[in-house]
Amino acid sequence: MIDQHRQAFKEEAYELLAELETSLLELEEQPDDVDVIGRVFRAMHTIKGSGSMFGFDDIAAFTHEVETIFDMVRNGKLQVTGRLVNLTLAARDQIRAMLDGADDGGGGDLKVSGEIIMGLRELAGFQPAAAEPPEAAAAGRKPANLATYRIRFAPSRDIFITGTNPLTLLQELKELGTCSVVAQTGDFPCLEEIDPEACYVYWDLIVTTDQGENAIRDVFIFVEDDCELRIEQVAEHTQFEEPQDYKKLGMILLERGDITTKEMEEILAQQHRFGELAVSNGILDQGKVQSALVEQRHVKEVRQEKQATEAASSIRVPAERLDLLVNLVGEMVTVQARLSQTAAQREDAELVAIAEEVERLTAELRDSALNIRMLPIGSTFSKFKRLVRDLSVELGKQIEMTTEGGETELDKTVIEKLNDPLVHLIRNSIDHGIELPEARVAAGKPAHGTVHLAAVHSGDSVVITIDDDGAGLDKEAIRAKAIERGIIPATAELSDKELFSLVFAPGFSTAKKISSVSGRGVGMDVVKRAIELLRGSIDISSVQGKGTRIAVKIPLTLAIIESLRVQIGEDSFMLPLALVDECVELTREDVERSHGRNLAHVRAQLIPYIPLREHFRIQGTPPEIQQIVITQVNGTRVGFVVDQVIGEHQTVIKSLGRAYRDVDGISGATILGDGSVALILDVPQLLQAVEAGQA
Amino acid sequence: MDEFKLECRQDPESRGKQILKISGGVTIGDAGGFRQALLAALEAASELQLDLSEMTGIDLTGLQLLCAAHQSAVRGGKWLHITDGGNLTFREMAAGAGFCRHTGCARDTSYSCIWVGGEQ
Structure with missing residues (x-):
């Protein structure tokens, strides 16, 4: 029983660690992003909490130290730096090692743990105190057709005299769903001039509700003639919502009519934080910027909460059980084929009808069983981000990895078997493809190179492409090498395609020196064989000086x-x-x-x-x-x-x-x-x- | 709601500093009196501390007056600040009406906006 819980904890922890890695890499790019800091903190906190509950005391103790540091970051007492991210990534790897070794009593190298903790404490500048528990998660509301609305509510000056209290309206609005309220105080006169019984305040309200715009209008029904009321839907939270970032600050202000296009362009031209500039230039009142910021945060939070609710409605099943299910479905398909064949031979109309029914059900069963094993390839992509980061540091290159189509789904077994070939291809792109920053600048390219990873559905296959904007394949070098190795005769006339396909020949490697990153000449032929074993194909195209594209085509399922x-x-x-x-x-x-x-x-x-x-x-x-x-x-x-x-x-x-x-x-x-x-x-x-x- | 009461006194420890203690609930009926009291207290001092620790309620007119008083203080080169002694009622009212914020408005040239920080 205990073992089962420990196993469940380990599985959860592995997932959290994967998430943590993604968050940390994101943090490196956006060190001020409060959401990401919060995610890192929560991941650490959960690992610590459940770790100590299931007897992983060393993991809990170690994680506690890291969590404490991120509590300081969260409270603005510590800046996110490259070193902090590096140390935390190392800590993440260490927790993983501890998890891996937990069952055989190993549990990671204590010396490494010590070094990481020392490093973190050094960064923090003192011996950190115990971390506070995070705020309890807000109670979950069941999201049905959720949408977010932006409301500007400006009551008339004499609304108090008529006996209406706008605060009760705000209260009613809050009962509709998640609500953010920003009062605009910019129009208040000073004490000497103010009429104490007049209403000067107006509000920007952001409401996320599943009750529709009319429910919002109903709240204001009795004051409608006595106020300026503007309601707009700004986001709809459907099942298929893209988890992309919400609108930029300038866009929100523009939509609200608080700023003109011309003003926005002027601010953008100055390349600073939009909100700060808009205020310091006197174009906007702080309250307006504040309420646009609140809108951004509100929508983000609603989306996150929705994702969390969706995650909670899934269950965890060991992969072996799924494999067993798929195997059984396979047997079923075979038996069904026999049934159909027998029914056709007997010429029994009733039996044929039953066989057809079984055939239809079997096809549905087969599709849904295979669907259960489908996973988005995005998790594999994010693992590569770490790979690219580490390798580019090691090689002294500046490389950015971008991804596309992470939501594309593939059979779990295919994704697992695809990992090694893809790692090899990406290593190749980084090692042989992308040049050193100086060489790139000399060639008139930006100093940092890009590796773009994309996945897209194409019929019953998925095409994964790895694009780099590096030096491209050197046709002459390939040719020379192939002749030297006796792969082609010296007189051979080859098309580009044929020439590029030579790199898949066994024992072929054009790298002048062997590095730890890639190339002992055992690479590409093995990659090609691995892809072919998945019944896939691989294709290279390249333009010298511009870059290389490798396209891997893989069937959706192996079953x-x-x-x-x-x-x-x-x-x-x-x-x-x-x-x-x-x-x-x-x-x-x-x-x-x-x-x-x-x-x-x-x-x-x-x-x-x-x-x-x-x-x-x-x-x-x-x-x-x-x-x-x-x-x-x-x-x-x-x-x-x-x-x-x-x-x-x-x-x-x-x-x-x-x-x-x-x-x-x-x-x-x-x-x-x-x-x-x-x-x-x-x-x-x-x-x-x-x-x-x-x- | 408890009865609205105003009590203004000179801070014994600091010359030129007045402490205006507001107790009970502030409603629209009290708004005129509240404004007069604020004006008088600001007139008399270079620093005005508003003690809201025993306030049991405040409506929008009250919140508006607090904001206006701060504005007048800034304009007159004076200092106005609020102590609420952890008064949750006041904090909840201010947050519920959407007054709390991260930075003050354009007229808050002394960076002393009374709605910044607080319990958020």
Whole structure:
């Protein structure tokens, strides 16, 4: 029981640490961001609190020290500096090490812990006192169609005389939802001139409510004629809301009509904090800026609270259980195929109807089971941010990593297997791609380089691109190296694409010196193989002096694929449908006409083909008319000759087991409706094997 | 609400400093009297301390007057400040009406805005 709780704590802590890392990197860029400081503090506080609850006393004690420092930061007593972020990142790694070693009694190096704590205390300048507990989280309101409204409420001067108390209206408004109130006092006269019974104050109010604009209007219904009232919706908090930053301060003031476009441009031209300048230039009253700032904060808080509520409505399930579920669904799909086949053979209308119903349900079940395992790739992206940061420091380069499409979802197993190849590619971009700052400036580029990581859906695949604005690939160097290594003959004429693809050849590395970051010449071929094992493909394009783009295309899931079922003799094979372009007939005459060169004429184009019957040494004679399944692999069209094309098939992939692990050209197997086994062809590898055999 | 009461005295420790203690609840009915008292106290002193520790309520007219008094003090080169002795009623009223802020208004040239800081 205790163990179970400890395990749950560890899982939570790992998640918090990942979040912490992201927050710290964000903090490095925006050291004044109070929200981020708050997030760091809360993460530390939670780790400390639950850590001591479940007996991880060393972690709790260590985290307490870091938390104390961030409490000081939170209270404005300590500035965020690069050193603080570095130390806290180190502390984060140390907590992780302590967690990793917690079960076997290890628990991280005490000396390292000591050094980090000393460093932090040194920064703080004294022995810090115990941290205060954070404020209790505000009670959660159930968000339904939430929206945020901006209200300007300016009562008439004589509103008090008529017996109305605007404060009761504000009170009513607060009952509608989360409400921020800023009184505008800028129009108050001095004591000598003030009419004590007149109303000079007016308000900017920000309300987030699920009750709609009319509910707000109802609050003011009795004073509507006696006041100036403006209600605007400024944000809608839907399920699909982008967690992007809220509007800029200037934009809010502009929308409110507190400032003109011209004034805004003048302020922006001075490159300072907008609010400060607007006030010091006398364009705006502080109260107006204050209320715009409150609006910004209000919307941010509402969004955060909403995210937190959503997070709380999820449950934690061990990954193995999901894998088991997906496996069971796979079996189910197989059995369902058998059922459909049997029903069709029996010609029993009732059985066919049931089989169709089962087929529909199975398809839904399959989709939702696979969906559960889908994870956004963003968490992997944020891990790379740390990698880029550390590497660029190590190499003395200035590199910024930007990401896009972090919400793109991929199967959990795919994401896990993609990690290493991506790390390698990013390392390559940083080490070989981006130049040193001096070289960049000399080439007329900004001193800091950019690595852009993007993910986007494309059909049943996801394309991940890594762009850098570095030196680009050196075609001559690649060529020279390939000739030196004997990969190509000295006279070879290659297109750019063919030339770039040489870097994936085994043992190829053009780095002049070997660094700890990348390159012992074992890199890119391994990367390519890893991507191909995921049934993906990789593509390089590059412009010398401008940069390099590497595109990795990966299928959404590894569990089930759409494939084309073909037959050779008695055996069935599966070809991934995504790779198949078309099927054409191949008659015996055609074969004779090509004089054993294995080339087919398809619409005035010569397409090489591989007779699979020969390749797999299957006994028997081929039929009079065979079929060529034409596939497209890495931009080249190649045909595979089979006896017969059966049709599309939902293929549940089963691995072949250890004994057959090294069989070339086969990536797995599947069970057919009649219970027999069909092999799934590994098209890129088959191609390689045949090319190698010919060379 | 308790009865509104004003009590003005000279600070024994500092010459030229008046302490105006406001107790009970400030309502629109008291606003005229409150304004007169503030004017008189400001007239008499270079420093005015408003003691709100025993205030049991304040409406918008009262809050407006406090703000106006501060403005007059700044204009006259005098110093006006508030002590509330941790009076939660006053703090909640001021926060609820949206008066609390991070920095004072444009006329707060002496950076002594009475609404800055406080319990926020």
